[in-house]
Amino acid sequence: MSLVWIVVLPFAGSLCAAFVPSHARNAAAWLAGAVAVACVVLTLQHYTQIAEGGVAREELRWAPGLGLDFTFRMDGFAWLFAMLVTVMGALVVLYARYYMAPQDPVPRFFSFFLAFMGAMLGVVLSGNLIQLVVFWELTSLTSFMLIAYWYHRADARRGARMALTVTAAGGLCLLAGVLILGRIVGSYDLDIVLASGDLVRAHSWYLTALILIALGALTKSAQFPFHFWLPHAMAAPTPVSVYLHSATMVKAGVFLLVRLWPVLAGTDAWFWIIGTAGLLSLVLGAYAAIFQRDMKGVLAYSTISHLGLITLLLGLNSSLALIAAIFHIMNHATFKASLFMAAGMVDHESGTRDLSRLSGLYRAMPITATLAVVGAASMAGVPLFNGFLSKEMFFAETVFVSGHLITRVGLPIMAVIWGTFSVAYSLRLILQVFFGPQAADLPKKPHEPPIWMLFPSGLLVTACLVVGVIPGRTIGPYLDMASRSVLGPDMPFHSLAVWHGLNLPLIMSLMAMAGGVILYRALGKYQQGTAVVPLINHFDGQRIFEFLLEKLDSVAKGLNRWLSTSRLQVQLLLLISAAFASALIPLMHGGLPSGDRMVTAVNPAFGLMWLVGAACAIGAAAQAKYHRLAALSLTGAAGLATCMTFVWFSAPDLALTQLIVEVVTLVLLLLGLRWLPPRYKSIDDKLVPLQVRLRARTRRLRDLGLAVVAGGGLATLSYAVLTRQAGEGISPFFIENSLLLAGGANVVNVILVDFRGFDTMGEITVVGIVALTVFALLRRFRPAPESMGLPVQQQEQDAQAGGVPPDPHALLPEGSMMLPGVIVQLLLPVAGMVAVFFLLRGHNEPGGGFVAGLIVATAVILQYMVGGTAWAESRTRIYPQYWIALGLLCAAGAGSAAWAVSRPFLSALVWQPTLPLIGELHLSTVLLFDLGVFLLVIGATVLILVALAHQSRRGHRKPVTAHVETSATEPLAEPSAAHHATMHAPEPARLAQSVQTEARAALDANKED
Amino acid sequence: MEIVYALAIGVLTGSGVWLVLRPRTFQVIMGLSLLSYAVNLFIFGMGRLAVGGAPIIDALKQADPSLYDDPVPQALVLTAIVIGFATTALFLVVLLASRGLTGNDHVDGDRDSDEAES
Known part of the structure; x- marks a missing residue:
């Protein structure tokens, strides 16, 4: 399982670091360092297996039916990359420990850092393409958080947003590409995909997949034309730039290109897409780097250029070029990371990174200067450093490229131009910062950084030098192993040596070096005070990006204005019309033939009941505006008719529940009425302008029309259904098995608490959440000013009592409510007993937890209505919130009890003891579940009603005047x-x-x- | 009976739709109540209408589906009734909060359209 651990460990560490107190930077650094070192060790363990050409694989099944498994896979290339990520990680942790200021929240930095490391290792070790994309997007997210680490700085926020937008959008393209690729191959498993190169290249979707995947890779590796995010990402703390923007994250793009090289490469399309992007990034990046003022800006553009070099090598469709590309991935990581570290140290100790201010630092910082000189020499491709070797390999590849005259001659020329540029900016970086006269006006007095801050950089620089001198003995076997894992058996012969004789590539190198020195001399004066890049300054990716974003925003805003409305009435009108229209569509063909089911004769009593019910419904519709209480009563009457209908047509459970819900809803709405504004029929309608009246009238007519049409439509539809035979459904199963499997005679209750218990579980959770939401909303409730005072009735009542407020601790409410008070208090235990009765018999007879809970809630709210809020609240012993929690726990406990005997969640467990006197008992966890429903319904209902009732107490308070x-x-x-x-x-x-x-x-x- | 049942659903729906389209919050809440009756009856009707066939298994008789009313729509409606109560409560509180914040009871909290009553 150690492959899984390599990925899991950093995430676990990230979680731990998130909980370290924000000043404990040493603890966080030790944690991060330990995790990084552990990952290095775990990776090293696999070396022997991988070196023999093996592939380590570990799988965790997830959704095998969909081809989705967590697959971790390590071959030579993945091993080398994993080493890069983990070793670099360890070095950067050490560096960051000394770089970050004590006042920064350092544990948060390390938490993001470790999460990024985990995501990056996930990308490297993924054996499934979908999984790879998930980790890929995770690196974008974590890098967003790392770039925006100093989120109080606007440039950091902007840079982070830009990086996220570009790389995450690329990630989405990659996902699309990978889905197509998986579709072509028939599997997302990397091993299978890698073996299907010919199939993929011959497929008609190949080009689409290639373009989408290339978009993903090029955005991530900051390749032209998506390169602009990288320089802006330099607002991140320097350790982030070291790790993400030189060694690892930006390499993810080229990693992917190498990974999929056996599948996608080898075609002209590949050559032109990847090669062109690489070439343009190579030359333009190096060109722009010459003119940067910020040290990190130079390095950022240089990174774009070097990544362009790798991309171009990969685009050349040659095995030797691929080896060179992998070699350069490693070389670039070492020298660029060391240079970023040096830039960070200069910034840290002198207070600026501005090239026009820095000068002559070698006197104050000799070690830093030495390290930077070695790094820059490697970057420029000076012999005896590792950068020279991969650069020579690149030159050799450009010389041997076949094909068109333009590519044959053009590529070597471009390569030399690039070489010239890189020598020029490397020279400038070093000479400007470390040599020349000593700068006088630096923000800080520069001095050498602490030794442990120098150490990681020193180590990297040593690696540059050692690899540069004896490449074959140091990096050789590893490079060989990595290349072999990509290329398979047709690995070409190659040799890593410093001296290949006086050949064309060497001459090109010499030309570039001479050219660079001349260019630096020639530009010397020009570069001093400007950050403007000549010629290409107008083709600024950032500006295009922002322009596009703005356009997108305004288009979206326009569309939104055009397509939607914030007015509820219009929305509802559209919704109802749409619903009606969509119901009508199926009737377009053939209309609605009459059904064949026997129609039962109309019972006059039933007809009369619904005559009243319909009248009440229409009355409620007519009265709801000016006579709210009347409308409420009429609605209640219509509800009662509904309830009776349930009784009539064999649904006793529904009737019971509906009846009690009716009562509770009525109380609820009555409690709300008090806070609504008074509304009187306007005495003189003529005051309203004619136009407004006319418009209102038309609108009403339209709504009336829609109401009649909708009502008629649903009536017709219902009639059509009722006069047809019912289709074969799942109901027979429940009726046949209710007694047999669940031991309950009341099928409706058995469905709710046993067969479909999971649904009910969800439902009661929703009810609980609604109750808590109501409670929370009402805590911040501010009544309108005119409904603040006591209502007239209450004022009269208070006047009768002589202005003395009622005593909340009196045994019974005072005055006319005394007698009802006695009755209501006596009612509470009776209601409790009735509720328990309904609860217990629910499984076999009409009843159950819902009804029982509502009965208790009704009894409780009666206490409020009769005794008054103050009186009732002074007697509250158990708080409804606890009932909600208890109910949920009870239901969940009943469900999970099944786990104890290894059965699925919510399976019923039955226990049938025989007790003396009572006889045989039938006890089941289903009863416990129903008890949970019962408790929750009591809690939720009471909480809602009490929260609302409680508002009348704050009503008399003086309005809160907040100053x-x-x-x-x-x-x-x-x-x-x-x-x-x-x-x-x-x-x-x-x-x-x-x-x-x-x-x-x-x-x-x-x-x- | 079917025709009365269907007409009842129609009237409840019509009244509900009319109210839902009104500009006052209280009207809308009443409209939703009426609509929920209509919808509950409609769902319940999917099991067809049967008198005297409550889905409570008689242990003496066999568990023959033809003897009993369809329990599935009933279970669905039972759930709907309880959830309907919860959403009514939530809507009422939102209504009250909006009334307190905007100073009027228009559905869009819009003082200007107060004049253009409809």
Whole structure:
């Protein structure tokens, strides 16, 4: 399982680091370092197996039917890359420990860092293409968080957003490409895909897949024309740039190209797409690098250029070029990381990275200067450094490229031009910063950084030198192993040597070096005070990107305005019309023939009942505007007719539930009525302008028309269904098995608590959540000013009592409510007993947890209605929130009890003991489940009603006048999100901002009051 | 009976749709109540209408599906009734909050359209 561990360990470490206190930077650094080193060790363990040409594979089954498994796979190339990621990770952790300032929240940095490392290792070790894309997108996300680590800086936020937009969009293209690839091959398994190269290349979808995958890879590796995000990502802390933007993340793109090389490469399309992107990035990146003022800017453009080199090599469709590409991936990582580290150290110790201000630093920082010189020499491709070797291999490849005259002559020329540029910017970087006269006006007095900060850079630089001098003995076997794992048996002969004789590539190198020195001399003056890149300054990817984003925004806004409305009435009108129309469509062919089922004769009583019911419904519709209470009563009557219908047509459970829900809903709405504004029929309609009246009339007519049509339509539809035979459904199963399998006679209840118990579980969860939402919404409830005062009736009642407020601790409510008070108190235990009765018999007779719960809730709310809120609340012993929690726990417990005997969730367990006197008992976890439903329904209903009833108590309070000063000085009076923000973020800017929010909220509150 | 049942659904739907399209929040909440009756009856009707066939198995008789009413729509409606209550409560509270925040009871919290009553 050690492959899985390599990926899991960093994520676990990330989680741990997230919980380390924000000042404990040493603990976080030790943790991150330990994880990185452990991953190095785990990777090393696989070496012997991989070196023999084996492939390590580990699988975790997930959804095999869909071809989705967690597959981890390590071959030579993956091993080399995993080593790169883990070793670099360990070095960067050490570097970051000394780089990050103590006042930064360092554990958060390491948490993101480790998450990134895990994601990157996931990409490298994925054996399934879909899984690879998931990890790929994870690297984009984590890199977003790392770039935006100093999120108080606008450039960091902007850079992070840009990087995420570009790379995540590329990731989506990659996903599409991978899906096509998987479709062609018939599997997402990497081994199978890698073996199907011929099939893929011959397929008609090949080009589409190639373009999509190339988009993914090129965005990730910051290749032209998507390169612009990388320089902006330099706003990240330097350790992030070292790790992500030189060694690992930007290499993910070229990693993928190498990985899929056996499948996709070898065609003209590949050559032109990948090769062109690589060539343009190679030359333009190097050209732009010459003119940067920021040290990291130079390195960023140089990275684009070097990644372009790798991409171009891969695009050349030659096995030797592939070997060179893998070699350069490693070389670039070592020298560029060391240079980024040097740039970070210069920044850290001198306070600036501006090339026009820095000068002569070698006197103050001799070790840093030496390290940077070696790194830059390798970057420029000076002999005896590793950069020279891969550059020579590149030159050789360009010389031997076959085909068109343009490519045959053009490529070597471009290569020399690139070489010239890279020598020029390397020279400039070193000479400007470390040599020349000593700079006088630096923000800090520069000095050498701590030894452990120098150490990682030193190690990398040593590697550059050792590999550069004896390549065959050091990197040789590993490179051979990695290349062999990609190329398979047709591995060409190659030799890593410093001296190949005086050949064309060497001459090209010499020309580039001479050219670079001349170019640097020639540009010397020009470069001093400008960051403008001549010739290509106008083709700024960033500007195009922002322009596109803005356009996208405005188009979306326009579409939104055009296609949607914020007005509820219009939305509902469209919704109902659409529903009606879609119901009509199937009737277009052949209409609606009459059914064949026997129609039963109309029972006059039933007809009369619905005559009343319909009248009540229409009456409610007519009265809901001006006579709310009447409308409420009429709706209740219609509900009663519905309830009777359930009784009539053999649905006792529904009737019971409907009846009690009817009561509870009525109480609920009555409680709400108090807070609605009064509405009187306007006495003089003539005051309203004629036009407005006419418009209102047309609208009403339209709505009436729609209502009649909708009602008629649903009536017709219902009639059509009722006069047809029922189709063969699943119902017979439930009826036949209810007693047999579940031991319950009441099939409806058995379906709810046993057969479909999982649905009910979800349902009661929803009810609980709704209750809590209602409670939460009402806590911040601000009644409208005119409904603040006591209602007239209550004022009269208070006047009768002589202005003395009722005593909440009295045994019984005072005055006329005393007698009802006695009755209601006596009712509570009776209601409880009735509820238990319904609960217990629910399995075999009408009843069950829902009904029982609602009965208790009704009894509780009666106490409120009769005794008053204050009186009832002074007696509350058990809080409804607990009932909700208990109910859910009970139901979940009943469900998970089945696990104890290795049966699936919510299977019923039956226990039939025989007790003296009572006889045989039938006990089952289903009863426990129903008990959970019961408890939850009590809790939820009571919580909703009580929360609403409680509002009448805050109603008499004086309106809260929140003043700017008081609310700003009393932050704990009413804890709110804004206050939390103030307490946790000490920066003055945030403080000011939150005070501002406060002030605005207070102003709003004033307006309301 | 079927015709009465269908007409009842039609009237409830019609009243509900009319109310749902009104501009006052209370009207909408009443409309939703009426609509939910209609929808519950409609779903219940999918099991066809039967008198005296409550789906409670008589141990003496056999568990023959033809003797009993369809239990599945009943189970669905039972769930719908309870959830309907919960959503009504939620809507009521949202209504009250919006009333407090906007100072009126228009569905869009829109003072300007108060004049153009409909």
